Amino acid sequence: MICRRKLTNRTTHLQWFNLISANLSAVDTGKRYIGHSVDSSLKSTNNSNISIDKMSLASNLACLVDESSPVDERKPMNRLELKRFLELRIKKRVKDQFKDGKFHDLIEKVIANPYTLQDAYDSVRVNSKVNLVSDCDNINFASLAEELALGKFDISSNIYSISTRGANKEKLVLPNLKMNVIQEAIRIALEVVYRPHFSKISHGSRSGRGQSSAIKYICKEIVNPDWWFPLILNKKVDTCILSTLISTMESKIEDPRLYAIMHSMLNAGVLNMEFGGFAKGHGLPQEGVLSPILMNIYLDLFDREILNLSMKYEVLDTPDDSQCDEANSESKLRSWFRRQLGPAQRNEGNMSGVRVHCCRLMDEILIVVKGSKEVSMALKSEIETYMQGSLHLDFDSKTSILPCNDRRGVKFAGMVIKRTLQESPAVRAVHKLKEKVELFALQKEEAWDEGMVRIAKKVLGHGFKKVKESEIKHLADHNSVLSQVSHFRKPGMETDHWYKVLLKVWMQDMNLKKHDTEEYILSKLITEKALPQELKDSFYTFQNHVKSYVSSETKSIVTLLPESTISSESVYITGVSSPLKTIRMCLQRYGITNREGYPRACHTLVLLDHDHIIDWFHGIVTRWLRWYHLCDNFAEIKLLITEKVRKSCIRTLATKYRLHESEIERKFDSDLSRLPSSEDYENDSVNSILESRDLSYDEGLLYGIPYSGLCLLSLQRIVSKSRPCTCFVIGCKAAAPCVYTIHVMQRQKFPVWKTGFSSCIHPSMHGRRIGLCQQHLKDLFIGHISLQSISFDDWK
Structure with a gap:
């Protein structure tokens, strides 16, 4: 290393500038090593005689930067930047294996690499919101990489199962820490391969293309639709689906060992992927880290098929007399497509006026058609035939085609989408x-x-x-x-x-x-x-x-x-509403309100500390503000926050401390400010409240965390010296002062509603005890981590 000595006189400064000038000819502009260590040394005997080894200009500049600005003053990376940095390091190793149009030997050359496994483990710890400077678990990444490279890694010994208690036995298989690391490494590698090739109609578990982008596409991009229908899938992954998935992946990845590991994970029961139930989880333990990318890869076949069907119905079908006026409103893409057709098909009769739109949020699919009902029924029949015949997926055949102006609307992405009439100013008056x-x-x-x-x-x-x-x-x-x-x-x-x-x-x-x-x-x-x-x-x-x-x-x-005036200015617009009725039912189920709908004390939380009680209610508010701030009925959500959630929190604290509610408000005034009151909304401070919340979650990097529901925990016991406990969060070695019990309150059917609470926790989780440190209990309540970050095999 270059000796970092303080330059005390002008002569020493000139030596450094001469050193830089002497190396200008040796600069390789294609390589930059700023931040790396320099192996050469500087030997200075006098002011006129300088002997140095060959070194690049970038290395010299790096030393000057290190000497002028200490490492301690550098701005630390936030959670998303750190996650992106770790994935970029693996991305470079994956792209090095691209040859002859395919990626080769990802398991041997990328996954079975100690540095890749280390980065994957750090990525898991970032999801768990654990400081990477803290001590690591006892994982020998070199030994684990050798086991993968030699094919000696035993999946059955790196998983654990938990079963429900009682007569109805249900078993859930979960990966241990090593298996989690390997799955995370495989997930990142598959993301690198397939992320550039996904269709634009797919949303969910992608950077910049989550639930909000799906809702915005439906509300703003689809103009004057006539019919719509959801496609409700229902199938658990089996050997047939996995074989179809692998045959699809073989067009881009040449790696038999990767496919063998996927088969082994399916046989061991650790590959928990269920079509029609995936969107219900959002960060629950039963959803493995591989599920989102594998589901997007598999349903990308449907995305491509729906694009072909849309071209068929929009371009090649015979036109409807009632829609001939729409023939001139064609996009440039469709015009180009028609120009590519043969002379026999290139005529005005091939413009049907039909428009087909599709939006897919993971395994939730919504088809929107502008045209006649007969066209919609024919399209629905072809889609169902393709789903059953080619993708081997079951679906709810009772789903009916609804007109877009139906008052009931359609259920999608946990909300209700409706078409409402926006009247002219004169009619509104x-x-x-x-x-x-x-x-x-x-x-x-x-x-x-x-x-x-x-x-x-x-x-x-x-x-x-x-x-x-x-x-x-x-x-x-x-x-x-x-x-x-x-x-x-x-x-x-x-x-x-x-x-x-x-x-x-x-x-x-x-x-x-x-x-x-x-x-x-x-x-x-x-x-x-x-x-x-x-x-x-x-x-x-x-x-x-x-x-x-x-x-x-x-x-x-x-x-x-x-x-x-009436016809030109009165138009139908697409709006989205939150499920208020279902939200009120969940508030009653979790003990926040009574049967009459009035707020009450949540007795399950009484034994928790006062700050964690407020964090639990704060988690509801944070989720509602993040999910529903663009809904048309957001005013009623604000009323629920002030009249139900805030008052229930105050009454829970009043029950805990046996004080009057007014005294509780005075005592915990600063903490309760996180729960907005009616005065906050009257003073138009809701914008500042929204800005104070972290709404910039990247769903592609932090899957499951932005939309994970709130879990109900109750205090089981205080940890003593005779019965110590460590925090169950992956990568956390802090002592857990308390042990908590998980309560499973509901299991919803598809499509699931987003109510702020965990909607579909596996029943085997009910009554399970977990140890959490103070910080991770707060993170779980507020929504900075999800249940996927908890290792349930730590309890002995």
């Missing part, structure tokens, strides 16, 4: 006037119902007073109905009990229905029956006049508007 009149009538109706209930409660109170007075002999009226039925009163029966019995007999006589509420009974069956008929007629006549006025005025004003 008419509807705004109608809404004002309806709001006025609604306010009067609410005031009427509130008055009826208040009067009925006074009537009940008056009746209870009469019952009490009947017990006083000199106040009792022996001629009243109450005195006539008093002989039915049992001896020793309390006054309030006797009054309830009378009300129960009256309700049975009225033949009430179970769904009738208390307010309905009080207002409709007690108060309104006693009111004068003129008063009731005046109120209901007013309400009927409002309804007739709104409908008649709307129709009359719209007819007066110019027809061009």
Whole structure:
């Protein structure tokens, strides 16, 4: 190494500049070694005599940079930059094996390399948010690489299985640490080979092409569609599918040993890939790291087939008379395609006016057609035939073709996609006037119902007073109905009990229905029956006049508007909505709300520390803000955050510390600021809240983490010296102060809804105990890591 001495005089400076000038002729511009060590040494005897070895200019400059700016002052790489850096190092080794149009011997030349395995292990640790400077696990990468190179790596001894408890036995096979590292190395190598060749219609587990890009494509790029239908797959990977996958991969990769390892992983049960259930997981343990890339490779065959079918229906089919006007609105690509056709097919009759769009998010597929229903049915039939015959996949044949203007919409990517009418400003003004009149009538109706209930409660109170007075002999009226039925009163029966019995007999006589509420009974069956008929007629006549006025005025004003104004500016747009009904059901299932929908204390979390309780609720808010901030009904999501999640967090802390809710808000004011309140949204600070969240996840680099759901954990025990425990997160060697129990709350069917919670954890995980350090418990709750980062074989 060059001796890094401080240059103290001008002569020494001149020596360095002379040294640089002397090496200008020896610079190789094609190679740069900045940052590497320099093997030559500088020997200085006096100011006029300098003897040096041959060295490149880049090496000299590197030494000057090292001397002028210490390594400690360099800006550290963030998580995504570090992950990208590790994958680029493996990418160079993979590209070196490209010969004669194929990649050769990836297992022997790339995967079975200690440096590749080390980079793959660091990549796994980056996913687990573990500092790479920390101590590594006891893995001998040289020995592991030798086992792979010689074919002596035993998969069966590097996996472990966990089974469900109870009568219904379900077994889940998971890889251990060494198997995880090998799978990660294979995944990165396959990403290098296939990432440039994937179709543009495929989204999911790709950099810049995740769920948000799929939704944006459907909402903004598809113009005036007529029909759409989802394709719901249902098939677990088997030998037939794996053979088709390998035969596809052989066109780009020549490596029999790679395919042998894939067969061995399938036979061992560690290759957990299920079509139709993959999108339900999003970072769960049952999804191996190889699943996303293998699924994209396999379904790339479908992507290419759908492009061929779209060209067939858009270019070669006979035109529909109702769509001949659309013949001129052709894209340049389709025009070029038609110019390439033979003279016999090159005519205007070959332009059908049909448009076929497809969007695939992993194994979720949505087909959108602009054309007749007959064309859509024929296309659907051809797609299903190809899926069954060529890809050997099963699907839900009951899926129907829906018109795009159907109010129900279509389920895709965990949300509801609908086509709604965006009216012209003139029509919106008419509807705004109608809404004002309806709001006025609604306010009067609410005031009427509130008055009826208040009067009925006074009537009940008056009746209870009469019952009490009947017990006083000199106040009792022996001629009243109450005195006539008093002989039915049992001896020793309390006054309030006797009054309830009378009300129960009256309700049975009225033949009430179970769904009738208390307010309905009080207002409709007690108060309104006693009111004068003129008063009731005046109120209901007013309400009927409002309804007739709104409908008649709307129709009359719209007819007066110019027809061009209505037709030219009123257009259908595609919007996306979050599943509010399903979200509310999950809030009740996880104990955040009660049956009536009111927030309550989540008793499962009471034993956790207060900061982890807030982190758990903060994880819900972070996921909702990341997933739903572009939804049309985001205002209702904000209302759920302020009215349900935040209040449930406060009540959970109040239950833990046995304090009033107002005192909890004062005590944990700074921590609770992470859960937005209604004032935050009123002050228009939601943009700053969104910017404070890390929304720049790269799904291609951190698969499963951006869209992983929140897992429910409860405190099992505190770790003692007699029973020590280490954090279960891969690569983490920190001591775990507590052991937690996993609770599996639900298993949803496809298509799954995104509700903020883990939707489809394998039942074998229920009741499993894991040890987590304080930092990784926080990361799991907030969503910086997923359950895939936890090694479940660490518990002994």
